[in-house]
Amino acid sequence: MPTLALVNFNLVCATLGGFVTLFGLVSYLFKEKYYLSEALISLLAGLVFSPHATNLLRPQQYALDDPELLGTITLYFSRLVLGVQLVLAGVQLPSKYLKQEWKSLALLLGPGMTVMWLVTGLLVFAFVPHINFLEALVVGACVAPTDPVLSNSIVKGRFADKNIPKQLQNIIVAESGANDGLGYPFLFLPLYLIQHIGHGGAGQDNKAATAIGAWFGETWGYTIILSVVYGAAVGWIAKELLHWAEERNYVDKESFLVFAIALALFIIGTVGMIGSDDVLACFVAGNAFTWDDWFRVETQDDSFQPTIDMLLNVSVFIWFGAVCPWKEFAENSVIPIYRLIFLGIFVLLLRRLPVVFAMHRYIHQIEQTRQAVYVGFFGPIGVSAIFYLYITLEFLRGIKVDGEVRPDAEYLIEVVYVVVWFLVICSVVIHGLSVPMGKLGFWLPRTLSRAISSRREDSPEPFHVRTQNDVPGEETDNGLRRRPGINSSNSLPQHVHPIGRRPVPQINSGTPVHSENPSASTSSVGADQITASSGAQNAQNATAPASRSTTPPLPDRTIRYIDELPAGNAV
Structure with a gap:
């Protein structure tokens, strides 16, 4: 029993x-x-x-x-x-x-x-x-x-x-x-x-x-x-x-x-x-x-x-x-x-x-x-x-x-x-x-000091989730709004998440998140700053050969520990 x-x-x-x-x-x-x-x-x-x-x-x-x-x-x-x-x-x-x-x-x-x-x-x-x-x-x-x-x-x-x-x-x-x-x-x-x-x-x-x-x-x-x-x-x-x-x-x-x-x-x-x-x-x-x-x-x-x-x-x-x-x-x-x-x-x-x-x-x-x-x-x-x-x-x-x-x-x-x-x-x-x-x-x-200093009159209230309609400016073709004075030909890089909070994981893409182009403009989404390069620069980055990637290859194992992933790919 x-x-x-x-x-x-x-x-x-x-x-x-x-x-x-x-x-x-x-x-x-x-x-x-x-x-x-x-x-x-x-x-x-x-x-x-x-x-x-x-x-x-x-x-x-x-x-x-x-x-x-x-x-x-x-x-x-x-x-x-x-x-x-x-x-x-x-x-x-x-x-x-x-x-x-x-x-x-x-x-x-x-x-x-x-x-x-x-x-x-x-x-x-x-x-x-x-x-x-x-x-x-x-x-x-x-x-x-x-x-x-x-x-x-x-x-x-x-x-x-x-x-x-x-x-x-x-x-x-x-x-x-x-x-x-x-x-x-x-x-x-x-x-x-x-x-x-x-x-x-x-x-x-x-x-x-x-x-x-x-x-x-x-x-x-x-x-x-x-x-x-x-x-x-x-x-x-x-x-x-x-x-x-x-x-x-x-x-x-x-x-x-x-x-x-x-x-x-x-x-x-x-x-x-x-x-x-x-x-x-x-x-x-x-x-x-x-x-x-x-x-x-x-x-x-x-x-x-x-x-x-x-x-x-x-x-x-x-x-x-x-x-x-x-x-x-x-x-x-x-x-x-x-x-x-x-x-x-x-x-x-x-x-x-x-x-x-x-x-x-x-x-x-x-x-x-x-x-x-x-x-x-x-x-x-x-x-x-x-x-x-x-x-x-x-x-x-x-x-x-x-x-x-x-x-x-x-x-x-x-x-x-x-x-x-x-x-x-x-x-x-x-x-x-x-x-x-x-x-x-x-x-x-x-963090508090940075948050207070970045507050503006048109910024949302604390703990408010900003939507696309909350962003001041004209609406562009891709559904995002741009601020006045920003060149409409500029667009967000393809490798950036639409809400501007974190990059989409791309392994060995060779495309940097932040462009080094001196003529790049900066657009604000919420409290985050995102660098937007020209369309030509985006196209050049997108067609860059894979051999230019600086990301080291991952170890030859199936399991991936978090500290082995490239810095831009950790979720």
Whole structure:
């Protein structure tokens, strides 16, 4: 007897597959026309599918109603996405990029990241009640790294190609990749101090020297240096092995394209087993893997890696929208909602922008003041912050007295959980809407000004559809009206739509829409200006040989994407 099986597996597959399918139908419109990031759209979709709304995704049930298990799932998911993203980020950088641009990266990763950490800590200390500065630095360390997942949304696509120089794109990618792994020292310095000298001076052993020793030995030695060495070694060995196999024709195309992603999975697993920094190891391995630029050049025109990247991004932000503690932003015992809102505003404005603006003269990739403002503002908080959040929660739960979590650690758990999640949501929303709102703010005043300046006494009222009978002047033989003083021998070019709104698509016609004839006259239809050439000129253009066409031939494929069509043929 057939039954309706509304089990979680079926619901997850149907929900995720349906969303990706529907989003794919309008992805070009949203991403390249309206400049909306897929992270923002996926986050909102996750909220709609979550138990707070339609209850199609049920993260608590997947984790057996265990908050710690749910946090572990989120941590591992974040590790997977960051690992793949950082290997791909390292691969897409030019040859020997870290070696050539070490000065600029040193400024951004050294004083830049330190100031971001301290400023955020000061803001948290100012807005969150009953918290000391050391505990505030823990929250600041979680959100100090810029997120490589969200950074990709502002350095890829049509907006980035038009407005951001390539060298500026590269430095943003390199910084966001490197500072993710370098967040460990900023995080574990206050954590070790809280563990050993916190709780009103009655910490684990009340010795700051023990905390500093653990910070240098475990964090810098075992976590940072070991991961750099391991990542460089694995990346270089993988590069040599792939060269060897490719020269002997041992590897097929599919395995060649998936090699970088498989390398990321291998590093995540092996470095995770030894307990080192798998995030930093992935980024270093990606740089070492394409040190000679061979793999990057061979795969730069292939869409397999960006496709996997897009699927992971969409999936992780849908998950974030489903597991985010939306209700706890307004209902928590540590910070009121109005303080959270002001904290989010000040963090986005002061965390990164002032220090980048102060240093931009010494970073040769940032050539203009507006570029400094752009790089300073677009330092998103995203997947990396959630990654460090759950590492922090795991560490704090281990600070116990008589088998119970120490009171100061328990309070800090709630603070860091609410504040970091809220800052992530703020960053995804604000940075996701900044580009479209900026474009709207630039386009709308100019459009209104142009419309007002073009208004005349005989122009139609706003929102009025002009007909042929509304055009003043005498009626011509073809049914159109011309204005007084216009030569009646002039006519509209054959390739112009009669209502003068858009050109009729003509592929390889060789006939320009706007004539360069200096004797051409201009007629107005509505608010549009159309250039009309003489009849003889039209006849000459119409009989021009096809070999004079400057329109490049379309690719030899049946499907035509909108960005491959000539500029005059896009509907």
